[in-house]
Amino acid sequence: MEKKTEIEKKVNVRDLTICDATAQMLEKARRDGVETAFDRAINMKACPIGADSACCKHCAMGPCRLNAKDPYGKVGVCGADIDTIQARNFSRMVASGAAAHTDHGMSMLDLFREVVNGHITDYSIKDPLKLESVAQSIGIETEGKSVAEIAKELYTELEKTYIQIEGEIPFMKRVPPKTLETWRKLGVVPRGAMREIMEMMHRTHMGVDQHYENLAQQFTRTAISDGWGGSMVATEISDILFGTPSPICVEVNMGVLKENQVNIIIHGHEPNLFESILESVNEPSLVQAAKDAGAAGINLVGMCCSGAEMLSRHGIPHAGNFMSTEAILVTGAVDALGVDVQCIKQGLAKVAECYGTPMFTTNSRCRIEGAVHIPFDDHHPKECTDEIVIRAITRFKHRTHPIEIPNIVNVGVHGFSHEYINYMLGGSFRGSYTPLNENIINGRIRGVAGVVGCTNPRVKQDWVHVELVKELIKNDILVLQTGCSQIALAKAGLTVPEAAILAGPGLREVCETVGMPPVLGMGSCVDNSRILVAAAEMVREGGLGDSLASLPVAGAAPEWMSEKAISIGQYFVASGVYTVFGVTFPIVEHTKFYKMMFEDFEKQGLGKWGFAVDPYEMARMMIDHIDKKRKALGIDKARERTLFDMADRRSMEAA
Structure with a gap:
């Protein structure tokens, strides 16, 4: 338990979040004397030099701090000048995000x-049609071949994504x-x-490299190896093994916790852990053990994000996004x-301890002091997940902390x-992106935003x-969503078909005709590759130009916080998408590096970066x-941009 500072006491939790469930739990945490990331953010002032990327700590002659207000005043x-330092820092963020x-x-x-080789039997190929289509998309002949034969060829080809030292990675096809052609040039x-x-x-x-333009060439190539490589492989293989998502109605928010049940939360990014524990929680002997308790x-x-994958693939309810992870533990019901x-706060272990919740790390890449480590082995996955369930049942039987679960559940289609x-x-026999392209061309849909x-x-x-x-x-732009963002929109009621009433007349007509929401949830953050595939299909379908x-x-990451986001942003920019980030951006204005990122990339036939804090x-x-x-x-076509006034916003909130 931590003593609250005077600053924390003065800050109203309603100024920290619009999520009512999170606000309720933050108030409880304050009463309980428990610190969360919201409190730490209040008390930890961001370094202004670091935020502008005007510092370098890559060797022991420094760290060196430059002045963002006079960027060329010293080196x-x-x-190393300001452009080299910024480019190096940005490059390392891309490299780290792409590595993740x-x-x-x-x-x-x-x-x-x-x-595929039969060494693991707890998992199998759930979607052979997806296997075949992925193989065909990179030039593998599938006619007359068995599922096993196609799978082995696909593995051999996709392995090049990682280990190849020359040539082009497979998904360049x-x-x-x-x-x-632009990328090759x-x-x-x-x-x-x-x-x-x-x-x-x-x-x-x-x-080593001390020219910002040369560094930019390599961080662009590295980012592309993420979006059109590592991330795309992760999404496609997950679909092949665990099933390709299709729309499903799912409950989100903290009200999905049940006081009279054993509540188990899985948090992270790799779906195999979650797929295995889905088996464990349905194991008859463990279900009976829970009832006996x-x-x-x-x-x-x-x-x-692993929750977002399971939400999309199996309809598993979702408790909350990244900034709600500690608050969920405050319920005492976990x-x-x-x-x-990935995206696992070290502070979770302390909050879990405060409420008697056992926390388990499972991956050798991530251990946290204060959490118990139960190794997860793909060859024997249930040894780990069964143990988690058994320990959860024990905790339920010996609960000592008061339970307070926000009575808030939102429903969305993902x-x-x-x-x-x-x-x-278009249906089974006429499926295509032609209707989307046609509705963009005729103006019913103004465009698409991720x-x-x-x-x-x-x-x-x-x-x-x-x-x-x-x-x-409101301005007839269809929105695609991944990651924590889609949970925010689901809580706001924007991922159901009825939300089309809030859309502009053109988008609303399309949504009502198809029966879809104006906001389409596509999965976890690694599933941004789905957006790339959709964009490529729009080009292939014709009528909207010959390049991405x-x-x-356009794209946006309004509340980004990790190096993964920087890599994602750069691979979208490289793909030709105008990409706007919020909160902060690691760059100094009025520098050559800034001009390259925010202007010159577009002149090269790519996209470009944008930055704004205000959503409007x-x-x-x-x-x-x-x-x-x-x-x-x-x-x-002649049309006006519709921006809401306060009366409009109040009416939407009331709705």
Whole structure:
């Protein structure tokens, strides 16, 4: 238990989040004397020099701090100027983010190899049609071959994504030819993820690459190896092994916890842990053990990105996004928290201890002091997940802390994979993106926006996501979602078909005709690759230009917080998408590096970066860009941008 500071006492929790359940639990945490990330953010002032990326700590002659207000006034001890320092820092963020996604994808591919070779029997190929389509997309002949034969060939080919040292990674075959031509001209086509990340780290070592443009070439190539490589492999293999998502109605928010049941939460990013514990919680002997302990049953709940995958794939209820993870433990109702990798706060262990919740790490890559480690082995997965369930039942039987579960449950429709969108627009025999393209061309849909990413305690939780998306759909822009962002929108009621009433007349007509929400949840943050595949299909379908950069689309990560987000942003920029980040951005304005990122990339045939803190400004920037692309395509029509006044917003909140 921690003593609250005077600053924390003065800050109203309603200024920290728009999530009522999280606010309720933050108030309880304060009463209980328990510290959360929200409190730490209040008490930890962000370093202004670091936020601007005006410092370098890559060698022991420093750290060197430059002045963002006079960026060319001095240089580091080695002579590195502001552009080199910014480029190095940004490069290392891309390398780290790409490594996280790439390692995740490699884990999925390792699992796939062992399943295909018969060494792992707890998992199997659930979607042979997806297996066949992925194989065909990279040039593998499937006619007359068995599932096993196709799978072995696919593994061999996809392994090149990681270990290849020359040539082009396999999924370059999915990239529109004009975009690929641009990448080849710029020298940014990835050879293999391991080589690109290794070279990126080498180049940023003291005394190696000291030209921001040359560093940018390599961090672009590294980012592409993530989006069109490691991340795409992770998504496609997960679909093949565990099933391709299709729309399903799912409950979200903390009300999914049940006081009379054993509540188990799984948090992280790798779906194999979650798939295994889904088996364990349905094991008859363990269900009976829970009942013998006095529980009505076992309640499995997701959190963060692996939760988003299970929400999309199996309809498992979801308790909350990244900034709600500690608050959920404050309910006292969580009987076990199992985690694997990525976006897991070390502070969870302390909060879990305060409420008597056993916390378990399962992956060798992630151990946390204060959490019990139960190794997860793909060859014998239930040895880990059964143990988590057994210990959760024991905790339920001996609960000592008062239970307070917010009585809030929201319902949303999720699981809009590329394959289902294709089917949704044309059915089994006429499935295609033609209706989407036609409705963009005729103006009913103004464009498409990907609004994705994390939540960040430096801004009010969920608010920027929700307000931005409201502005976009009001202006007839279809929104695609992944990661924690889609949970924010689900809590706001924007992921149900009825939300089309809040959309502009054109988008509303399309949504009502198809029966879809104006906001399509597509899975976890690694599933941003689904958006890339959808964008490539829009180009292939025709009528919207011959490259990804010609599409009337834009992207945003309104509350980003991790290096993974930087890598995601850069691979979207490289793919031709105008990408706007919120909260903060690691760059100094009025520098050559800034001009390259925010202007010159677009002149090279790529996308470009944007930055805004205010969601309405962010919406204006994205809409203006989409209108610019429509004009270039010759499909622009006279129309006004609709921005809400306060009366409009109040009426929407009331609805």
